[in-house]
Amino acid sequence: MKKRSLVFSFVWLACGSVVAQTDDYKPMDNYKLEQVLVVSRHNLRTPFTWNNATLARSTPNSWPKWNENGNELTTKGGALEVYMGHYFRVWLQNAGLLPEVGCPEKDDVYIYSNSRQRTVATAQFFTVGAFPSCDITVHHRPLPEKDTWDSMDPIFNYVITNKDSSFKELTRKAMNDKLNSLNLESSYRLLEELIDYKNSGSCKEDNKCSLIEAKNTFIVEPGSDPNISGPLKVGNSMAEALMMEYYEGFPLEQITWGKVLSPQQWQQLMKLRNGYQEIQFSAPMVSQNLAKPLVTYISNTLIGTPKEDSPKLILLVGHDTNIATLLSALQAEDYQLPHQYETTPIGGKVVFQRWSNKNSKQDFLKIEYVYQSVNQIRNAEKLTLDNPPQHVTLSLKGCPINAQGFCLWSDFEKVLKTALR
Structure with a gap:
């Protein structure tokens, strides 16, 4: 399906509560927003500490120092999330889901x-x-005290539970097929030049001097996510660390050691990051297994509980992997996020909206990806009427949308049931 961009359906002033609707939003007059469930990735964080050895051995250059500990949300990430929270408040007030003045009722927000x-x-x-x-x-x-698989909340824990040997083999095959379908050679070449890989410890001491020629190994074991060992894991770690530094606002010459990248080069570099995730989770059978706890929670909340007895706003804050596996498990159509290099960007939110048609009395689903652009993150821009966050309408294979981005709620129920088989 051709990727679709959403018209700015809700915008706000950071310093107030002025909201404007465009002419394209007028068809919404016959619809009432009943409920919103948001699945969010955490906002800007520091690089993972367990990647330190990989980062250090893959380049002779020194990495910039962060103020926060590894794996933690940064101060800037907190500010960016405040902007997004303010934005959602104004939208929900404007849509009539929450009161225009004062605090929401205790049970209306979870x-x-x-x-x-x-x-x-x-x-x-x-x-x-x-x-x-x-x-x-x-x-x-x-x-x-330490980030481990067994310390994850079960709802957000994206680990393999299927112990069948055939599942392992099918997963490895799916990962290998996806890898073969991606052309990553130019991305590897760009990264090798950028990090001076030929002069790194990996090359001089371990004789690993070419990311292009090295082989990837797929690791599929219960109790962990599908893993990739080899050059793609190195590329993923390096690209992710560089992207976080760019978001945080480090000087360009410091991020890439004097080699300032064009937007096209950033896009090329991030193919390693996006490709790693796509290889891990593109197969629906894999994602259905990994995302089952989250899909079950969503199903119980939106279908298993009458909407009048359920919170009006539910926010679930997890990780990019939660979003990637969820969208794959629900068989979301291919999408593009304009003005972003990541397919599951920092602070991005998949917004499930339940609307009722006042005339037909039917319920409908609308899904939007709401996120901040690369420049909005790097520049810590406040979201305003003239500078709203980005919006993309998503669609699911089993839930076709109309011109306004709506699909039948009954079709969405079938999609959830299929994902839970």
């Missing part, structure tokens, strides 16, 4: 986060932006 510093802090900053001075609880499990 915010749940994975048990990680970066996800809990993201949820807290969103709450500050959306509901200042309101008593809104961010629900989460106790934070562990």
Whole structure:
């Protein structure tokens, strides 16, 4: 399906509550927003500490120093999430889902986060932006001393549970087929030049001097996510670290050691990051297994509970992997995110909206990807009427949308049931 961009359906002024609707939004007059469930990636964080050895050995250059510890939400990431929270508050007020003045009712908002510093802090900053001075609880499990698979909240834990040997083989085949369909040679070449790979410890001490010629190995074991060992993992780690530095606002010459990249080169480099994730989770059978706890939660919330007894706004804060596996499990059509290099960007939100038609009395689903552009993140831009966040309408294979981006709620129920088989 051709990728679609959403008309700016809700915009706001950061310093107030002025909202404008475009002419393209007029068909919404016959619809009422009943419920919103948001699946969010945490906002801007520092590079992962477990990648330190890979980063150090893959280049002779020194990496910039961060103020925060590894794996943690940055101060800037918190500010960006406040902007997004404010934006959602104004939209929901304007749509009539939440009161225009004062705080929402206690049971109308439910915010749940994975048990990680970066996800809990993201949820807290969103709450500050959306509901200042309101008593809104961010629900989460106790934070562990160390990030491990068994310390993940089960709802957000994206690990293989299928122990069948045939599942392993089918998963490896799907990963290998996807890898063969991607042309990553130019991305590897760009990265090797950028990081001076030929003079790195990996080359001089380990005799690993070519990312292009090295082989990838696929690791599929219960209790972990599908893993890739080899040059693509190195490329993923390097590209991700460079992207985080760009987002954080490090000087360009410091990020890439004097080699300032064009937007096209950033796009090329991030094919390694996006490709890694696509290879991991593109097969629906794999994603259905990994995303089952999250899909089950969404199904129980949106279908298993009458809408009048369920919160009007549910925010779930997890990781890019949660979004990638969820969209794959639901068989989302291919999409593009304009003005972004990531397919699951920092702070991005998949927004499931339940609308009712006042005339037909039918319920409809609308899904939007709401996210900040690369420049909005790097420049820490406030989201305003003239500078709104980006919007893309998503569609699911089993839930065809109309011109306004709506599909039948009954079709969405079937999609969820299929994903849970």
